[in-house]
Each structure stands twice: as C-alpha cells, then as structure tokens.
Amino acid sequence: MRFHTFLxxxxxxxxxxxxxxxxxDALVRQVRRALKDVDGQFEVYKKQARxxxxxxxxxxxxxxxxxxxxxxxxxxxxxxxxxxxxxxEKLKEDVVAYMDEMYPDKEITFKxxxxxxxxxxxxxxxEISRDLGEAVLEAxxxxxxxxxxxxxxxxxxxxxxxxxxxxxxxxxxxMPVGTNGKAMLLLSGGIDSPVAGYMVSxxxxxxxxxxxxxxxxxSERAKQKVLDLAKQVAKYSGxxxxxxxxxxxxxxxxYDRCPHDELTIIMRRYxxxxxxxxxxxxxxxxxxxxxxxxxxxxxxxxxxxxxxDVCGFPVYRPLIGFDKQEIVEVAERIGTYETxxxxxxxxxxxxxxxxxxxxxxxxxxxxxxxxxxxxxxxLVQTAVDTAEIIDxx
Ligand code: ATP
Ligand code: MG
Numbered sequence: 001m002r003f004h005t006f007l008x009x010x011x012x013x014x015x016x017x018x019x020x021x022x023x024x025d026a027l028v029r030q031v032r033r034a035l036k037d038v039d040g041q042f043e044v045y046k047k048q049a050r051x052x053x054x055x056x057x058x059x060x061x062x063x064x065x066x067x068x069x070x071x072x073x074x075x076x077x078x079x080x081x082x083x084x085x086x087x088x089e090k091l092k093e094d095v096v097a098y099m100d101e102m103y104p105d106k107e108i109t110f111k112x113x114x115x116x117x118x119x120x121x122x123x124x125x126x127e128i129s130r131d132l133g134e135a136v137l138e139a140x141x142x143x144x145x146x147x148x149x150x151x152x153x154x155x156x157x158x159x160x161x162x163x164x165x166x167x168x169x170x171x172x173x174x175m176p177v178g179t180n181g182k183a184m185l186l187l188s189g190g191i192d193s194p195v196a197g198y199m200v201s202x203x204x205x206x207x208x209x210x211x212x213x214x215x216x217x218x219s220e221r222a223k224q225k226v227l228d229l230a231k232q233v234a235k236y237s238g239x240x241x242x243x244x245x246x247x248x249x250x251x252x253x254x255y256d257r258c259p260h261d262e263l264t265i266i267m268r269r270y271x272x273x274x275x276x277x278x279x280x281x282x283x284x285x286x287x288x289x290x291x292x293x294x295x296x297x298x299x300x301x302x303x304x305x306x307x308x309d310v311c312g313f314p315v316y317r318p319l320i321g322f323d324k325q326e327i328v329e330v331a332e333r334i335g336t337y338e339t340x341x342x343x344x345x346x347x348x349x350x351x352x353x354x355x356x357x358x359x360x361x362x363x364x365x366x367x368x369x370x371x372x373x374x375x376x377x378x379l380v381q382t383a384v385d386t387a388e389i390i391d392x393x
Pocket of ligand 2: 189
C-alpha cells in the first residue's frame with residue numbers, strides 16, 4: 001500500500017488555550033527534526049487541530065514511521081491514503097480496494113467513520129459511512145459490521161481530497177521536547193543513566209549531558225560507548241551537548257587524601273558539583289541521574305542524601321523506584337541496552353573501595369573533604385576548563 005500522508009494524533013490533556021499552540025508548534029518542529037534524515041520529501045503542517053505530514057514522491061515508509069514513533073508528544077501515527085475526489089462511485093471502488101489490500105484476511109469486523117470537512121460534498125457524513133459500509137459488505141461476504149467494538153475502524157475524511165486511514169501506530173507519548181526547558185544528565189556508560197535521560201526528555205525536556213572519564217585508567221572505547229549511548233538517546237530527545245570531563249586528577253587526589261571507604265561518595269559529590277556548573281552556565285533547570293534506591297552502596301538513602309547535599313539544583317531521579325529488571329526492559333525498548341552492556345571500565349569502578357560506606361554521615365563526609373582544600377578548587381577549575389564539548393546530533 002502506498003501511503004501519501006501521515007495524520008499525527010496527540011494527547012489533549014493540559015494543552016488548552018495559549019499552551020496549545022506552543023505545544024503544537026514544538027511538536028511540528030520535532031516531527032520535522034525526526035524526518036530530516038529520512039529519504040524522501042516531507043511537508044509538515046498543522047491544520048484544524050491536527051498535524052499532517054505529506055510525503056511527496058518516493059520515500060522510505062518504514063524508516064519514516066520508525067522515526068515518527070520516537071517523537072515525544074505523539075500518541076498515534078496514522079498512515080493515510082489520499083484519493084482524488086472523482087465522484088462517490090469511484091470512492092466506493094477505491095475504499096473496497098483499500099480494504100482488500102490492507103486486510104487480506106476478511107474474517108474481521110469493521111465500521112466506517114466519516115468526517116466531512118468540505119461542506120459542499122453531496123453526501124453528509126452519516127450517508128458516507130453508511131454507503132461505504134454497504135459497499136464493503138457487498139464486496140466481501142466474510143466481513144461483518146460491528147459499530148461498538150470493531151476490529152477495524154475505517155476513517156474517511158472528505159476535504160479537497162479524500163483521506164482514508166484505518167491503522168493507528170502507537171506513538172511515544174509524553175510531551176514535545178522543548179516545551180519544558182532543559183536539564184543536565186549525568187551520563188555514564190551504564191544501563192541506568194541513558195534510560196533516566198530518556199524518561200525526563202519524554203516529559204518535554206531538552207537534554208545536555210556530562211560524562212566523567214579517567215584516562216588512562218579508562219579507555220577511548222569506554223568514551224566511544226558513552227558517545228554511542230548519547231546518540232541513541234538523541235534519537236528521542238534531539239541534539240545533546242555532551243561535556244566530557246577529565247576526572248583523573250581529581251580522583252587521584254581524593255584517593256590520596258580521603259578515607260577509601262568514602263571514595264565513591266566524595267567522587268559523586270564532585271561529579272554533581274561539576275555537572276551543576278555546566279548546567280548553570282547553559283540554562284539547565286535541573287540535574288538528572290540514573291540512581292535508584294538501594295541499587296548499590298552509593299544509592300542508599302544515606303548515600304543519596306550525602307550526594308544531594310552539594311546540589312543547589314533539583315536532582316531528577318526518574319528511576320528512583322524502579323527495579324533493575326524494569327530499567328533493563330526500558331533500555332531494551334529504547335535501544336540502549338546492547339551498548340550499555342559492553343564491558344568497558346567506568347571511572348567509578350576503577351577507584352572503588354572493597355567495602356564502601358553504605359550509611360555515610362554528611363558531616364563526616366564534609367570533614368573528609370576538608371582534607372582536599374589545598375588543591376581541589378584548582379583541580380576542579382582545570383577539569384571544567386579542559387572539558388571537551390561534543391555536539392551529538
Ligand atoms: P549507570 O548504569 O547509569 O552507570 P550505576 O548503577 O552504575 O548507574 P552509579 O555508578 O552509582 O550507578 O552511578 C549513579 C549515577 O551517577 C548514574 O546513573 C549517572 O547518572 C551518574 N554517574 C555515574 N558515573 C558517571 C560518570 N562516569 N559520568 C557521568 N555520570 C556518572
Ligand atoms: Mg555507572
């Protein structure tokens with residue numbers, strides 16, 4: 001079947017009044033972005049509280065649909081066949097042909113629903129539905145009508161042309177990116193943080209990211225893995241400005257001066273401080289991490305409190321109540337899992353203590369950090385100044 005247009009459906013909740021057109025305009029922008037790299041020519045526009053994508057000439061249908069499925073804010077994607085208005089008899093033939101091609105197995109129930117946007121059309125919507133329904137029934141003896149719970153609803157929209165669609169591909173849901181500000185994701189090479197970024201972005205939030213590595217203890221390939229993860233998240237969130245921070249000297253200094261069972265917590269506090277610095281500079285409104293209560297020693301309630309202690313920004317932890325298996329399921333669905341499980345070292349695993357504290361006391365941690373006072377400001381400044389900025393498209 002050759003589809004000429006996609007009709008895009010979006011949720012209506014919370015988008016009344018002025019917010020509505022902001023929401024729609026952001027959605028149009030995101031749809032255009034999603035289709036930018038797809039083979040073909042697409043015209044995206046809104047009309048009568050709907051968004052349409054007209055596909056001109058040859059295009060890759062599968063790829064276009066795949067890309068549209070990643071646009072936050074869409075709840076349904078309907079591939080539409082557009083027919084020239086050449087009289088009702090011809091329309092009947094075309095709709096019968098449409099049903100035949102779309103549903104080779106005719107043991108189904110259906111109903112026809114019509115909208116007449118062109119008021120000069122000689123039949124009203126009731127008549128259109130009834131007469132087309134009859135034509136389909138006559139053509140296929142096995143097919144049945146069910147107006148309450150049909151397997152297939154055939155939608156007919158009469159405009160200058162006639163739009164026919166019956167398939168609704170589920171959309172990604174959420175809100176269009178750009179309607180809810182921007183936040184800074186602490187992105188590691190693990191399973192959790194890409195999922196966390198995806199989840200916050202789903203609510204309409206643009207993403208920047210910060211990755212800490214420790215060359216030569218961590219490799220180029222570990223960094224490449226994070227770039228790959230950022231690319232995958234960017235398929236949903238749009239472009240990501242990634243800050244790659246060389247954390248080696250800070251880690252070595254902490255290792256040198258602080259109790260080893262507190263290393264992870266103190267490191268995490270410096271990560272938060274540095275990420276927050278970039279966040280503030282770029283107008284982000286919060287930080288995002290992949291933390292989940294109790295997952296590891298650094299994510300007990302006490303550890304989270306100790307990490308949070310240094311943050312002035314809100315820290316969004318969308319996975320906080322998720323079990324690992326639930327996180328893995330999302331990671332598989334959004335296509336980050338396979339990359340995340342590649343076995344490259346992370347800077348957190350290299351300097352990790354055998355028996356990290358699980359119930360750190362914030363005052364004790366603060367006092368340990370005082371041992372860093374001589375050089376830490378300078379090291380942080382250098383880490384910030386030498387961060388590599390990579391624009392992930
Ligand atoms: P993940 O699977 O996301 O790596 P994790 O289970 O390994 O998480 P931790 O290592 O304790 O958990 O990290 C908790 C969170 O801290 C991560 O989800 C991430 O947001 C942030 N984080 C950890 N290491 C790094 C890093 N090297 N660079 C940037 N952020 C990091
Ligand atoms: Mg990790």
